[in-house]
Amino acid sequence: MRVRFRIWRQDNARVKGGFRDYEVDGLNEDMSLLEALDHLNEQLVLRDEKVVAFEYDCREGICGQCGVFVNGRAHGPHANMTTCQLHLRSFADGDTITIEPWRAAAFPVIKDLIVDRSAFDRIIRQGGYISAKTGTAPEANAIPVGKEVADRAMDAAACIGCGACVATCKNSSAALFTAAKINHLNTLPQGKPEQHRRVSDMVQQMEEEGFGHCSFTGACEVECPEGISVANIAEMNARYLKAKLFG
Amino acid sequence: MKKLNAKIPEGKLEEKWRNYQLRSKLINPANKKKLNVIVVGSGLSGAGAAATLAELGYDVQCFCYQDSARRAHSVAAQGGINAAKNYQHDGDSVWRMFYDTLKGGDFRSREANTYRLAELSAPLIDHFTQQGVPFAREYGGVLVNRSFGGVQVQRTFYARGQTGQQLLLAAYAQLYKMIRAEKVTMHTRTEMLDLVLVDGKARGIIARNLVTGEIQRYAADAVVLATGGYSRVFRLSTLAIGCNGSAIWKAHKRGALFAAPSFTQIHPTALPQSSEAQSKLTLMSESLRNDGRIWVPKRKDDPRRANDIPEDERDYYLERRYPSFGNLAPRDIASRAAKERIDAGHGVGRLKNAVYLDFRHAIERFGLDTIRDRYGNLFTMYRKITGVDAYREPMQISPAAHFSMGGLWVDYELMTTIPGLYAIGECNFSDHGANRLGANSLLQASVDGYFILPNTINNYLAAELGAEQITTDHPAFAEVEEEVRAHINRILNVNGHKTVDHFHRELGKVMWRECAMSRTRLGLERAIRQIESIREDFWSSVKVTGTGEELNPELEKALRLANFLELGLLMCTDALQREESCGAHFREEYQTEEGEALRVDEDYGYVSAWEYADGTFKLHREELHFEFVQPTVRSYK
Numbered sequence: 001m002r003v004r005f006r007i008w009r010q011d012n013a014r015v016k017g018g019f020r021d022y023e024v025d026g027l028n029e030d031m032s033l034l035e036a037l038d039h040l041n042e043q044l045v046l047r048d049e050k051v052v053a054f055e056y057d058c059r060e061g062i063c064g065q066c067g068v069f070v071n072g073r074a075h076g077p078h079a080n081m082t083t084c085q086l087h088l089r090s091f092a093d094g095d096t097i098t099i100e101p102w103r104a105a106a107f108p109v110i111k112d113l114i115v116d117r118s119a120f121d122r123i124i125r126q127g128g129y130i131s132a133k134t135g136t137a138p139e140a141n142a143i144p145v146g147k148e149v150a151d152r153a154m155d156a157a158a159c160i161g162c163g164a165c166v167a168t169c170k171n172s173s174a175a176l177f178t179a180a181k182i183n184h185l186n187t188l189p190q191g192k193p194e195q196h197r198r199v200s201d202m203v204q205q206m207e208e209e210g211f212g213h214c215s216f217t218g219a220c221e222v223e224c225p226e227g228i229s230v231a232n233i234a235e236m237n238a239r240y241l242k243a244k245l246f247g
Numbered sequence: 248m249k250k251l252n253a254k255i256p257e258g259k260l261e262e263k264w265r266n267y268q269l270r271s272k273l274i275n276p277a278n279k280k281k282l283n284v285i286v287v288g289s290g291l292s293g294a295g296a297a298a299t300l301a302e303l304g305y306d307v308q309c310f311c312y313q314d315s316a317r318r319a320h321s322v323a324a325q326g327g328i329n330a331a332k333n334y335q336h337d338g339d340s341v342w343r344m345f346y347d348t349l350k351g352g353d354f355r356s357r358e359a360n361t362y363r364l365a366e367l368s369a370p371l372i373d374h375f376t377q378q379g380v381p382f383a384r385e386y387g388g389v390l391v392n393r394s395f396g397g398v399q400v401q402r403t404f405y406a407r408g409q410t411g412q413q414l415l416l417a418a419y420a421q422l423y424k425m426i427r428a429e430k431v432t433m434h435t436r437t438e439m440l441d442l443v444l445v446d447g448k449a450r451g452i453i454a455r456n457l458v459t460g461e462i463q464r465y466a467a468d469a470v471v472l473a474t475g476g477y478s479r480v481f482r483l484s485t486l487a488i489g490c491n492g493s494a495i496w497k498a499h500k501r502g503a504l505f506a507a508p509s510f511t512q513i514h515p516t517a518l519p520q521s522s523e524a525q526s527k528l529t530l531m532s533e534s535l536r537n538d539g540r541i542w543v544p545k546r547k548d549d550p551r552r553a554n555d556i557p558e559d560e561r562d563y564y565l566e567r568r569y570p571s572f573g574n575l576a577p578r579d580i581a582s583r584a585a586k587e588r589i590d591a592g593h594g595v596g597r598l599k600n601a602v603y604l605d606f607r608h609a610i611e612r613f614g615l616d617t618i619r620d621r622y623g624n625l626f627t628m629y630r631k632i633t634g635v636d637a638y639r640e641p642m643q644i645s646p647a648a649h650f651s652m653g654g655l656w657v658d659y660e661l662m663t664t665i666p667g668l669y670a671i672g673e674c675n676f677s678d679h680g681a682n683r684l685g686a687n688s689l690l691q692a693s694v695d696g697y698f699i700l701p702n703t704i705n706n707y708l709a710a711e712l713g714a715e716q717i718t719t720d721h722p723a724f725a726e727v728e729e730e731v732r733a734h735i736n737r738i739l740n741v742n743g744h745k746t747v748d749h750f751h752r753e754l755g756k757v758m759w760r761e762c763a764m765s766r767t768r769l770g771l772e773r774a775i776r777q778i779e780s781i782r783e784d785f786w787s788s789v790k791v792t793g794t795g796e797e798l799n800p801e802l803e804k805a806l807r808l809a810n811f812l813e814l815g816l817l818m819c820t821d822a823l824q825r826e827e828s829c830g831a832h833f834r835e836e837y838q839t840e841e842g843e844a845l846r847v848d849e850d851y852g853y854v855s856a857w858e859y860a861d862g863t864f865k866l867h868r869e870e871l872h873f874e875f876v877q878p879t880v881r882s883y884k
């Protein structure tokens with residue numbers, strides 16, 4: 001199988017980038033897209049060129065480190081999938097595959113396809129935790145948590161922090177990411193004592209980082225590898241209001 | 248060379264950890280502020296340690312190579328975490344869990360460490376629940392358990408198929424809580440390249456900023472390595488692509504003994520390799536073996552599709568060979584049994600390198616909804632990767648390198664043989680012996696980081712309080728930094744004609760062929776020669792483009808591989824020296840008539856701890872004393 005890659009190349013944040021085309025042969029459809037890029041990189045090395053910098057680690061859809069636009073869509077042509085789970089069988093022989101980094105003001109490009117997503121860590125820093133020192137916990141079954149509640153918390157907690165929600169949003173909003181963490185913790189009894197402070201501080205940080213506002217297009221939910229529902233955002237907004245009223 | 252002292256506390260097993268804490272030296276909170284600890288790694292063990300040390304008052308600097316602490320490979324653990332809560336009322340206890348773990352490891356770990364692991368498991372579940380981990384619950388609100396391989400009770404706690412993710416995110420959140428409190432400084436995209444010793448004590452690290460390429464010095468009063476497993480030495484494994492052995496290997500070369508390097512767990516249920524270009528093998532959680540049945544066609548090279556093969560022409564070989572544990576036989580045994588069937592010509596799939604994992608009976612018995620509820624996300628993952636619907640036809644699975652039981656030798660305090668250097672989580676050798684039981688590793692990484700290290704490091708640091716302050720201006724830092732720079736330049740200057748991946752593939756093939764599920768003297772001797780020649784070839788013909796002063800993924804890979812090429816040699820040396828079979832270490836020369844592992848306790852009842860001596864390896868032995876249980880023949884029949 002052969003394809004033409006059109007890949008965004010940019011040396012660092014200070015210089016302008018642009019697309020470059022690469023013809024790659026000797027592929028097969030069982031290869032993942034990232035393996036095809038590995039293959040390209042080996043050829044670039046042998047041609048004495050710098051490799052394409054792109055991100056990955058687990059390559060099984062859970063660490064959230066990979067993530068690029070493939071033919072104009074976050075994580076490629078399928079819904080609810082990470083880039084590392086995308087295989088060449090989703091493309092046809094001879095296709096042109098365009099690959100570019102997440103585009104969002106809050107995610108500046110570091111090099112080629114790699115962006116800086118540390119804004120997400122700073123949102124978590126502002127309250128995406130329960131303040132419980134090691135050694136202070138009560139017996140685990142002392143506080144019952146109904147299955148439905150635990151399941152709802154888990155649905156939100158599944159977020160892998162890849163940033164596809166931001167990248168795909170026309171406003172570059174981080175509402176889905178932020179809401180997922182808030183709802184995970186605020187749903188559980190253990191998270192209740194800090195619920196108001198959590199939602200206020202995290203939302204404030206999200207705004208300071210320069211993410212846009214959510215206008216409920218629902219695009220994020222489609223690209224989210226974990227299928228985290230956009231209903232989380234409405235829930236966060238309600239919690240935010242409550243925090244402002246009672247917090 | 249100093250004699251290995253594991254520093255096991257006096258007393259009955261149940262009292263050892265308490266006795267230790269009663270006697271260890273304390274540091275008052277005002278003084279803890281003056282002490283600075285480096286934690287390399289922010290996985291479950293590193294993040295837990297960094298957060299807890301910071302809560303206690305120490306000043307912490309934490310490092311990871313990824314863009315965020317949330318990506319550490321702990322995130323990929325699916326199945327669960329064990330704890331002796333006995334919530335299921337099925338006869339579980341700390342003692343039983345201790346015994347299962349010791350036996351699971353084929354009596355090649357310390358009683359005292361293993362007991363402590365079991366003892367601290369129950370409070371750990373309390374801890375994670377309080378931190379907001381959404382563990383699976385019954386309708387009535389209490390926690391649910393399931394079984395994992397090698398045990399007959401239900402003691403595994405889980406959060407859907409994403410347990411590691413949920414535990415890691417909880418630890419990561421606590422880490423960021425302490426970053427907000429300005430007690431931890433986090434260095435992401437920063438890779439430790441060497442260790443700095445001053446007067447024989449660990450006093451800092453040299454690291455590379457992966458974005459700018461800058462070589463940086465960091466000093467501290469103690470250094471904790473929490474860098475995870477090194478099974479990427481096989482290249483194809485269930486680990487993340489960036490997982491490496493660099494930090495522990497450099498520590499080894501600076502004097503830390505390396506224990507049981509060759510003890511590697513090969514997991515029986517990963518997805519089979521489908522092509523040469525493949526970069527990783529995805530794990531399908533062991534929990535699937537609770538309900539899935541493993542089989543191969545009785546007929547060799549059977550061309551029929553799985554669903555067309557009638558019941559009486561299927562060989563459920565685990566149920567046949569191990570009737571009392573069946574599909575839940577421990578991993579080493581299940582992997583070897585799969586290899587045996589595949590080698591005998593019963594393998595399935597395009598490359599005939601897999602066996603079936605079949606849910607048909609479970610679906611008939613419990614209904615589709617129940618199976619979907621239990622394993623839904625694993626089935627989805629399987630479909631995404633293979634394009635196959637496993638609700639309709641069996642999964643194809645195959646053994647893959649998965650976990651390093653071996654690692655830096657540590658004593659009961661988790662200190663290596665270098666004073667002030669600790670190793671926690673998967674990168675140490677401590678609790679799992681020659682084979683780790685499923686769901687015991689998240690546990691070990693967590694208790695090491697949250698509960699044990701924060702209560703042992705004080706015993707060392709108390710004496711460091713009055714010591715002279717070492718800064719990065721100390722000549723030892725300049726010296727090591729110079730060596731690191733020279734090493735990087737040497738790699739960049741080879742300017743040969745082969746890629747880093749080429750060498751990694753070559754190394755991986757040798758390691759997989761000779762140092763994985765079954766090993767022989769001849770094979771290991773051959774492997775050592777082959778790795779030596781791959782290494783020579785690497786240093787004369789590798790090609791890395793780009794420079795050291797920029798983000799350079801090829802350089803990162805090359806630096807890691809240079810260490811793997813040396814570590815691989817030690818692994819083969821270790822496997823060759825140990826002339827017995829135990830746990831995952833199966834030497835074909837030592838097996839029973841039925842093909843089971845044959846341990847030789849009289850000659851090998853010790854932990855092998857290797858010293859690096861100018862390119863060769865010298866063996867030290869830590870004799871294992873079993874005071875409380877008698878090693879038996881490990882049987883799962």
Ligand SMILES: Cc1cc2nc3c(=O)[nH]c(=O)nc-3n(C[C@H](O)[C@H](O)[C@H](O)COP(=O)(O)OP(=O)(O)OC[C@H]3O[C@@H](n4cnc5c(N)ncnc54)[C@H](O)[C@@H]3O)c2cc1C
Nearest residue numbers: 288289290292312321324326327439475672673686688689
């Ligand atoms: C696919 C898979 C599934 C698993 N499932 C289970 C399970 O169900 N139950 C169970 O108990 N165990 C399971 N395990 C094992 C378990 O997940 C690991 O053993 C455990 O999480 C390791 O934690 P850790 O903190 O030691 O290392 P990791 O989580 O791997 O963290 C390593 C850290 O070190 C950093 N690091 C590494 N090298 C350097 C360097 N040179 N410089 C700077 N930083 C560095 C990394 O950035 C990372 O932060 C599984 C393992 C795998 C691979």
Ligand code: FES
Nearest residue numbers: 057059064066084
């Ligand atoms: S590489 Fe981890 S999610 Fe894709």
